[in-house]
Amino acid sequence: MSGTWLPPEQYIATLPKATVYGCFFVTDQDDRPIQLRAAHNPAVWQWPGGNLDDPDETPWGCAVRECxxxxxxxxxxxxxxxxxxxxxxxxxxxxHKIGFVFDGGQLDHDQIDRIVLDPDEHTEVAVRPLEEWRTEMGAFSFRRLAAVAEARRSGSVCYLEQSPTS
Incomplete structure (x- = not known):
């Protein structure tokens, strides 16, 4: 920009656009990640969550609703x-897409058995040790899974960027 002041509505029109999602990282009581197989692409495993649908929705509210x-x-x-x-x-x-991954905690066997999938969104629930997920996922998706598992284990928060080539 040239330093020329623009009214907010004009300035906002010049900015890159982004969607926002909220989701939950969840494990069983043995810390094995739980993921859902996407109905639209069986090669994709996801956490419960999705995109904000309403301008008043927050990433947390979205994660709770979508879950x-x-x-x-x-x-x-x-x-x-x-x-x-x-x-x-x-x-x-x-x-652009910006995601917020929240800790969904550990589910016991009864909670896992009570999962009812929306067949338009997911076809399967799977619980596997972290290393077994490596063969089921693309390299970046697995790195994201491992980084989030480590963030939970260490009590930290991680920041992840995905490039067009990751």
């Missing part, structure tokens, strides 16, 4: 951030 829609469970009552994830526009997705 209920996708699993039938409310798994957490207090936000505990594990990761922020940034993705540039990739392929057909023409905006």
């Amino acid at each position: 209920m829609e996708e699993t039938g469970l409310r798994i957490a009552d207090t936000p505990r951030l594990l990761a922020v994830h940034f993705l540039p526009p990739l392929g057909d997705w023409t905006t």
